[in-house]
Amino acid sequence: MAYKIVKSQCTGCGMCEPECPNKAINEKNGIFMIDPAKCTECIGHYDDAQCAACCPVDDTCIVDNSYPRYQA
Amino acid sequence: MSSAAGIATINLTDIRSMREHRELAVKVEHTGCSTSSAQGKTGCGSGAGAGDLPPEIWEKVKNHPCYSEEAHHHYARMHVAVAPACNIQCNYCNRKYDCSNESRPGVVSERLTPEQAARKVLAVASEIPQMTVLGIAGPGDALANPTKTFETFRRVAERAPDIKLCLSTNGLALPDYVDQIQAFNVDHVTITINMVDPQVGEKIYPWIFYDHKRWRGRDAAKILTERQLEGLEMLVSKGILVKVNSVMIPGINDGHLVEVNEAVKSRGAFLHNIMPLISEAEHGTYFGLNGQRGPSAQELKLLQDRCEGEMNMMRHCRQCRADAVGLLGEDRSAEFTTEKVMAMEVRYDLARRQAYQTQVDETRAEIGAAREAELAGIAQGADDVKILIAVATKGGGKVNEHFGHAHEFQIYEASNAGAKFVGHRRVDHYCQGGYGEEDALEGVIRAINDCHAVLCSKIGGCPKGTLKEAGIDPVDSFAHEYIERSVIGYYKDYLARLDSGELTHADRGDAAIRQGAFIAA
Numbered sequence: 021m022a023y024k025i026v027k028s029q030c031t032g033c034g035m036c037e038p039e040c041p042n043k044a045i046n047e048k049n050g051i052f053m054i055d056p057a058k059c060t061e062c063i064g065h066y067d068d069a070q071c072a073a074c075c076p077v078d079d080t081c082i083v084d085n086s087y088p089r090y091q092a
Numbered sequence: 093m094s095s096a097a098g099i100a101t102i103n104l105t106d107i108r109s110m111r112e113h114r115e116l117a118v119k120v121e122h123t124g125c126s127t128s129s130a131q132g133k134t135g136c137g138s139g140a141g142a143g144d145l146p147p148e149i150w151e152k153v154k155n156h157p158c159y160s161e162e163a164h165h166h167y168a169r170m171h172v173a174v175a176p177a178c179n180i181q182c183n184y185c186n187r188k189y190d191c192s193n194e195s196r197p198g199v200v201s202e203r204l205t206p207e208q209a210a211r212k213v214l215a216v217a218s219e220i221p222q223m224t225v226l227g228i229a230g231p232g233d234a235l236a237n238p239t240k241t242f243e244t245f246r247r248v249a250e251r252a253p254d255i256k257l258c259l260s261t262n263g264l265a266l267p268d269y270v271d272q273i274q275a276f277n278v279d280h281v282t283i284t285i286n287m288v289d290p291q292v293g294e295k296i297y298p299w300i301f302y303d304h305k306r307w308r309g310r311d312a313a314k315i316l317t318e319r320q321l322e323g324l325e326m327l328v329s330k331g332i333l334v335k336v337n338s339v340m341i342p343g344i345n346d347g348h349l350v351e352v353n354e355a356v357k358s359r360g361a362f363l364h365n366i367m368p369l370i371s372e373a374e375h376g377t378y379f380g381l382n383g384q385r386g387p388s389a390q391e392l393k394l395l396q397d398r399c400e401g402e403m404n405m406m407r408h409c410r411q412c413r414a415d416a417v418g419l420l421g422e423d424r425s426a427e428f429t430t431e432k433v434m435a436m437e438v439r440y441d442l443a444r445r446q447a448y449q450t451q452v453d454e455t456r457a458e459i460g461a462a463r464e465a466e467l468a469g470i471a472q473g474a475d476d477v478k479i480l481i482a483v484a485t486k487g488g489g490k491v492n493e494h495f496g497h498a499h500e501f502q503i504y505e506a507s508n509a510g511a512k513f514v515g516h517r518r519v520d521h522y523c524q525g526g527y528g529e530e531d532a533l534e535g536v537i538r539a540i541n542d543c544h545a546v547l548c549s550k551i552g553g554c555p556k557g558t559l560k561e562a563g564i565d566p567v568d569s570f571a572h573e574y575i576e577r578s579v580i581g582y583y584k585d586y587l588a589r590l591d592s593g594e595l596t597h598a599d600r601g602d603a604a605i606r607q608g609a610f611i612a613a
């Protein structure tokens with residue numbers, strides 16, 4: 021798995037970007053996206069997924085089930 | 093408060109009068125007091141308005157349109173919205189909009205990069221000599237976006253060293269950035285502190301993000317209050333001015349704010365600004381959706397009076413729209429859109445700015461003298477009649493706005509101690525028409541219903557009659573006079589009429605605080 025950002029809910033505030041320990045979050049023209057290849061669900065870094073923990077809008081940074089579970 | 097990213101807001105007090113001043117400024121000769129530094133500090137003129145502030149603090153705040161009520165009439169600040177991220181959630185904030193601590197809810201500022209923001213600041217400062225302060229207050233929390241905030245300061249300080257820098261924060265990240273704040277010579281920091289008791293705090297803050305975790309409830313509020321007070325103490329120990337903002341939420345922290353006042357006063361905050369909760373369901377905030385009401389004008393004033401004591405209370409904070417450009421509610425932001433600013437040729441003219449500032453110092457000395465002269469005739473020790481008077485002004489410290497054109501009224505309390513500014517009330521233009529002038533006039537009356545009189549430069553016959561019926565005396569005989577001496581003048585006349593039996597003194601009712609987002613013309 022990896023996390024993804026639900027585009028329709030994101031306010032584009034940018035809070036999540038610097039919090040990601042893997043630099044998996046990037047902004048392009050005001051749209052924030054998670055690179056599933058870089059996202060480790062914060063495993064190995066923190067107990068909670070940082071993007072989900074700091075995002076002001078509930079259910080905006082969520083698990084993307086189309087990716088297999090991250091293997092540490 | 094506001095955090096990271098790029099929105100530019102400018103609140104200039106009174107741009108129209110700026111225009112008038114600009115013409116004057118060109119003609120100003122240096123007489124009497126001379127300008128001693130690039131920051132517009134002068135040797136004299138510190139008498140009027142200094143009040144009980146220590147001289148070094150008065151020197152720092154006297155030209156600050158946010159902190160000195162007197163300066164508010166002559167100078168303006170500007171916000172740039174470079175900081176959209178925030179590290180906490182407040183129940184009065186809907187994060188789709190700007191931080192409700194620093195601007196009115198329901199408003200979205202245009203976000204700017206630090207580079208765009210710095211350009212905008214320089215463009216506005218060159219056009220508008222009144223602009224003396226740059227603030228970063230959002231749209232989120234200035235310190236949840238440290239890179240963008242400090243990069244903007246760096247760029248502005250490089251080209252315009254005379255502009256004062258200030259920032260606003262909810263305080264959670266503050267202790268980590270005190271050194272940087274000092275290094276950038278930021279001399280004013282505003283912390284929004286709504287409680288010092290986690291039991292109160294848990295009703296205001298559903299969560300915070302701190303130390304890589306989301307904290308909720310009382311734990312969250314405990315961390316927040318500890319960080320806020322620690323940050324406040326650290327700033328004060330470094331000689332940085334700290335203002336505290338509090339949002340008054342009836343039934344939740346209204347009584348508790350007296351304790352907050354005590355706590356921040358004892359830690360060295362120089363000003364405490366209590367603002368009313370603005371809460372409407374349409375803003376989509378937790379409080380708005382759950383019917384939490386804001387305070388009435390009277391409730392707000394009572395609390396401000398209780399907290400006043402020997403501390404300065406700030407009463408002119410107008411919860412301004414973060415990206416408005418203009419003095420006293422006027423908005424020139426359309427002239428400074430990012431597109432226009434990026435295309436402008438910006439010449440930063442320090443000499444012109446200094447000439448304006450010298451002229452303002454002279455005007456302020458005159459205002460002080462006029463006030464003292466008028467006060468001299470007042471019967472001291474007479475019975476202590478207090479009345480509130482609404483004033484329509486477009487700046488320059490004068491009664492110079494047409495009743496029907498006023499966006500807001502300044503409220504003064506007149507007593508035998510003189511004229512004291514106690515707040516302002518925002519209104520819809522009565523004259524604008526469109527959707528029913530009658531409704532607009534009723535709105536104005538509701539907003540100033542606790543006042544005995546309204547002073548303006550001119551007023552039509554029709555509204556005059558309606559005001560009189562509502563028990564508010566419409567007065568245009570002080571047109572273009574200085575405000576304070578006019579208020580005292582009216583008050584003296586009022587006392588004389590009481591004496592002669594022409595009038596009997598009666599208390600007026602309460603007034604409403606305007607809720608909706610303010611859309612400038």
Ligand code: SF4
Nearest residue numbers: 040059061062069071
């Ligand atoms: S879950 Fe962690 S690693 Fe994945 S994007 Fe969010 S912050 Fe980055």
Ligand code: SF4
Nearest residue numbers: 030031033034036075
């Ligand atoms: S923190 Fe949430 S709202 Fe802000 S940019 Fe990231 S995903 Fe979007």
Ligand code: SF4
Nearest residue numbers: 093178182185191192
């Ligand atoms: S009002 Fe509160 S939640 Fe909203 S941006 Fe300001 S500090 Fe953050």
